[in-house]
Amino acid sequence: MGKLLIVGTVAFDEIETPFGKTDKILGGAATFIGLAASQFHVDSAIVSVVGEDLPQEYLQVLTRRNIDISGIEIVKGGKTFFWKGKYHNDLNSRDTLVTELNTLADFNPIVPKAYKNADVIMLGNLHPSIQMSVIDQMETKPKLIVLDTMNFWMDNALPELLEVIQHIDVITINDEEARQLTGEYSLVKAAQKIHTMGPEYVVIKKGEHGALLFHNGNIFFAPALPLEEVFDPTGAGDTFAGGFSGFLAASENITFENMKNAVIHGSNLASFCVERFGTERMESLEKEEVDERLHQFKQLTQFDIQLA
């Protein structure tokens, strides 16, 4: 059982999709990452910051899944990061209606002593300087550092992003962001360019169209499971990252072959996340359901062409 250190937001989300809307509910990258990683035998901790307005029950959602929350700073009188968004009819695009950074504006992450020797670090989408600060606090070199980011940081903190990217092993990024970061339309060429920026492994997420893993000239593709209904895509990318990093931390096997499995596990868990609003589906997810759906993934992509 490896140690997984997760850095990212724990937040309030307010979501509207064609199927309904929510009040303020539990969200945030670290939340989704942590819940997904908790499907594996992993000793994980979240480093984050919240305000006093975050209900105690929300933190219990995490502790109930054996996630260490000693690294979640609770700012007295502070307010928790809040995001409000509305998805378009096709669920592939959304408008951000409100972003209130609140306590996140002055977030100074403190890695708990017990996790300064984590095997795997999963850096959720955050300002790249915060991501870098976490790497700097480690006492032993992690076996693997995974970083997720988004176009906002390319627009607003590109030098810091390029700096932290030099220190990581895996970047997870969506297709449009990969194109923006590299100026290459072809995802194959985009991945090649990103390799030269630092990461030995590049994961390009294509939402409902699956995910690509690039390493040393090799490519692996994991489809998204075709679903009858996608209810709320919020957190799908973070759930993917949590499944990916959680599986690798638990298996303690950092090879391209095993990373393929990690991509499948991540895709598999993401397929559950989108079935309900927010974290609802992930909070109650059982191992049996997860394994059953892994079978579907095998059936979905396995074929029998005999090659010489």
Next chain:
Amino acid sequence: MGKLLIVGTVAFDEIETPFGKTDKILGGAATFIGLAASQFHVDSAIVSVVGEDLPQEYLQVLTRRNIDISGIEIVKGGKTFFWKGKYHNDLNSRDTLVTELNTLADFNPIVPKAYKNADVIMLGNLHPSIQMSVIDQMETKPKLIVLDTMNFWMDNALPELLEVIQHIDVITINDEEARQLTGEYSLVKAAQKIHTMGPEYVVIKKGEHGALLFHNGNIFFAPALPLEEVFDPTGAGDTFAGGFSGFLAASENITFENMKNAVIHGSNLASFCVERFGTERMESLEKEEVDERLHQFKQLTQFDIQLA
């Protein structure tokens, strides 16, 4: 070696992509289908219509690949169907600049006697009444009838399209067309509805995002091979259909398991088609290249998760 009957256009295409433009070159659904199918041990024939303006060399492109062209009517003084289009920068969308039906306007397909007992019929994108006429001319019931169509016929000949769809086994259709035909956004639900219209097998093509095969509650997914460069997408869908139907005709094995292989073969061949303008790449394609790339397809999707 099975008999494959191909119905579709043999045409002039004039193409502009971000990488360049062509004069009038050989195109048409039946052309791409035939070239792709010729990669397999299959006795295939094309039923089509052209004008006297089609250069003899263009027909020789087909006969050189052992495709029977006795069913291609050459109309005296007639002009060949002409399509001119321009692709947008992302190559995922295009504007049709010119469509001249010419001899296609009065096309009355005549199935050659020797192919009225074909094992497989591949009905390329054409007016659904023409597709139906071909089915009606068969003397023995084909083992498999595959139909490709597009949104234009949903807009302009829906009753005829719904009629022919009742008589086929496999429909190949792109994602947006599947949504238009059924009113369902979810491709899983769309496929379920299409099953009730007739076809036991539904193939939904997603372009660079691969293709899905639906049958009896089962789903199989074939990715498109991630390419460094897509040069010209023209004919990719038809090449897919040609590889799919050609492989099934050659193997004479119509099962869901073998249809998975057919989808992979179709995707594999389509990945070559887009590397050059028009038919250029497909005309010179060698078996060794095809097999080599099939290996890449296996590597792209194979993973090792052990399941109970």
